[in-house]
Amino acid sequence: MSLNHAEFIVTGFEEMSIAEKAFLGSLMKADYLLxxxxxxxxxxxxxxHQELMRRMVEWNREGKNIDFTTLPDLENxxxxxxxxxLLSFADLERFEGMEKLILDSWKEREKRNILSVAAHNDWEIAKVIAELDRINQSKVDDHTSLQQALLTIYEAPWEEQTILQAATTGINKLDEMTGGFQEGxxxxxxxxPSMGKTDVMLHFAKMSGWAGYLPLIFSLEMPEKLITKRLIASTGGFNRSKMRDPKRLLSENQKNNWANVIGHLNETHIQIFDGSGQTVAEMRAKTxxxxxxxxxxKPILFIDYLTLIQPxxxxxxNSHQQVTEISKSLKTMAKDFKCPVICLAQLNRSVESRADKxxxxxxxxxxxxxxxxxxxxLFLYREAYYDKESQDNTLDIIVSKNRNGSVGYISVNYNKYTGEIVE
Known part of the structure; x- marks a missing residue:
């Protein structure tokens, strides 16, 4: 009996039982989903169901095929x-929907449990909120397509605002040095901070999108609306400060060019996921x-940034062990999906204490x-970052490691007011 061929009038526990059966059946049918x-x-x-899934996870980690005939306690x-x-309930096409239903139900159970424990132990309200936030961080539905985001901002210049193969980098010399972003x-x-990491990432995302890739941006810190506004500003050459109130601050020429900028960006098919505290497993599911x-x-993944990924x-x-796990998981994801993964990272403050920064x-x-x-x-370096009087708009992209090519650096023009990168 497949979920595709039957209709169920169920509520509460019955609905959850069927969802879990379909979920486990799908894992049995396609164990790569584990x-x-x-x-x-x-x-x-x-x-x-918990114990059954644990067995399946153990087998998968050991590289074994799922074979329930070998279970010594099969009757349990x-x-x-x-x-x-369970296998008859398998429905691969609705797998993400089953995951969401199971997670939503788990969250509700956890919330009720937290509120019960909090009332019994007289927790402070701040602790209750922190625990509830931790539960809410597990989400798969924080997705906004750029097309949808652009649609909501399309009328902004005319509305009152209340006080978003290898893939080319879009920089010829960098492509020559690295071969572009390679799959895997x-x-x-x-x-x-403030050196231009996010602007460089968005430049790479746009260029790969226009080249036919599917850019997926996992923004763990910046909300979708700010990402969208940055993309519009850098593409249209608009000062970012004007994006706060396009109707009042954009010039007539900029307003006349607005629709062209929106249309051009729409062709990138960029997808934005702005949930905080995402794990690599969540990113895999969304990808x-x-x-x-x-x-x-072919997807190309952009993550902002490394230490905000939830281990x-x-x-x-132990932050070292956490970063080690995340780093290896990113490499595994790139290989499994045969796609490039680009991840931003922060530098230690120690660089500020050196003469050569x-x-x-x-x-x-x-x-x-x-x-x-x-x-x-790739390291980013701007001399003007340290010399506030400097008018130099040069941004150096330093290729410090290149597994399949040479190292060195190239210079581009960076407009810190619009976020535009120009060769």
Missing amino acids: KDTVVQPEQLASTR FGGMSYLAE EVTIIAAR RKMMNQYPNK GQIYGG RPMMSDIRESGSVEQDADVI
């Missing part, structure tokens, strides 16, 4: 007849969903694993 799902065994409502899981029933490779773009929606486009484990607060590999926070796993490492 690597991509954001659902953890303990988030299932049924203890029998309902026997072969129950496992066959991880590129790290590292710099001090697979986009690949199914755009089967003729799968806490490691007792050009960044080095050791300046990357928790640099060991990042240096090892990344295929390309």
